[in-house]
Amino acid sequence: MKIITAVVILGCLLVVELEGQARFPKGRCFCADKGVNMVPSKLIEKVEIIPPSPSCKTQEIVVTLKNSRQKCLNPESKFIQKYxxxxVEKRSLQKK
Known part of the structure; x- marks a missing residue:
């Protein structure tokens, strides 16, 4: 009886561990292409810069818009670089 109980508890722990793992496919990038060159600044809620990694060789910039949609931005775009x-300048001024 103790062995069956131990096996059931171990099984439950394995299920909990598997549920908690991230489900990102390996070797894939979030952005399928280079992305758009410009998004109006007033529509941007959040910006995420994703550096190159072993699973995705390119730098990606993903913005979340105020309507909760996400868009990929072209990191080489002059608009994005200026933005x-x-x-960065605004944050450095706030920290002083």
Missing amino acids: IMKV
Whole structure:
């Protein structure tokens, strides 16, 4: 009886461990293409910069818009580079 109980508890622990793991496919990028070159600043709620990794060789910039949609941005776009510089400058001024 003790062995059956131990096996059931072990099984439950394995299920809990498997449920908690991230389900991102390996070797895939979030963005399918380079992304758009511009998004109006007033529509942007959050910006995520995802650096290159073993699973995705390219840098990705993903914005969450105020309507909760996400868009990939072209990291080589002049608009995006200027926008990121403005955000960095704004943050550095706030920290002083």
